[in-house]
Amino acid sequence: MAQRNTRPAEERFNDKIDKGPDGKGYGPKGCWKYLGYHDEAGYGRFRVDRYRKVRAHCYSKALQIGRPLKPQEGEQGNHLCNNPWCINPDHIDVGDNDRNQEQKRLQGRAKGGIAVMFKLTPAQITEILTSEVSQRELARRFGVTPQAASLGIQPGMTGREAVERMLEAESK
Numbered sequence: 682m683a684q685r686n687t688r689p690a691e692e693r694f695n696d697k698i699d700k701g702p703d704g705k706g707y708g709p710k711g712c713w714k715y716l717g718y719h720d721e722a723g724y725g726r727f728r729v730d731r732y733r734k735v736r737a738h739c740y741s742k743a744l745q746i747g748r749p750l751k752p753q754e755g756e757q758g759n760h761l762c763n764n765p766w767c768i769n770p771d772h773i774d775v776g777d778n779d780r781n782q783e784q785k786r787l788q789g790r791a792k793g794g795i796a797v798m799f800k801l802t803p804a805q806i807t808e809i810l811t812s813e814v815s816q817r818e819l820a821r822r823f824g825v826t827p828q829a830a831s832l833g834i835q836p837g838m839t840g841r842e843a844v845e846r847m848l849e850a851e852s853k
């Protein structure tokens with residue numbers, strides 16, 4: 682007969698963290714992989730106890746800040762690294778729904794408009810919106826230079842500022 686797992690949740694969770702072969706995580710940012718179950722959206726799921734199943738990255742953040750997130754007050758764990766599977770608490774921002782909605786709205790609009798204009802993939806749009814790359818770096822990587830100038834995008838702007846400027850120009 683299977684023994685019910687009575688080990689503390691935190692201990693069980695720690696067993697499911699994969700910090701990579703050298704312990705520095707994966708990718709340039711050092712993302713941590715979750716070894717447990719992942720849902721369809723790519724988020725890890727962790728069973729805290731018999732009654733509660735939570736998203737793994739939220740649980741990881743909760744452990745770091747020493748208290749559970751409060752979704753009933755609009756709190757949620759937002760990935761700064763944009764990897765849904767990542768459970769590195771340093772990559773997770775406790776944000777509220779409003780801010781996340783704003784981010785989503787911006788991404789949605791960016792995907793429809795400038796993505797077509799500049800032939801950017803959704804992944805590139807996401808990268809631009811979440812990184813602090815300069816416009817020059819952006820131009821180098823995505824080749825947005827010719828149109829960018831006419832839209833008022835200045836060298837030295839962050840990718841996010843550049844996207845916002847493009848969206849402003851687009852809505853005029």
Ligand SMILES: [Zn+2]
Pocket residue numbers: 710711712713762763764767768769772
């Ligand atoms: Zn990460």
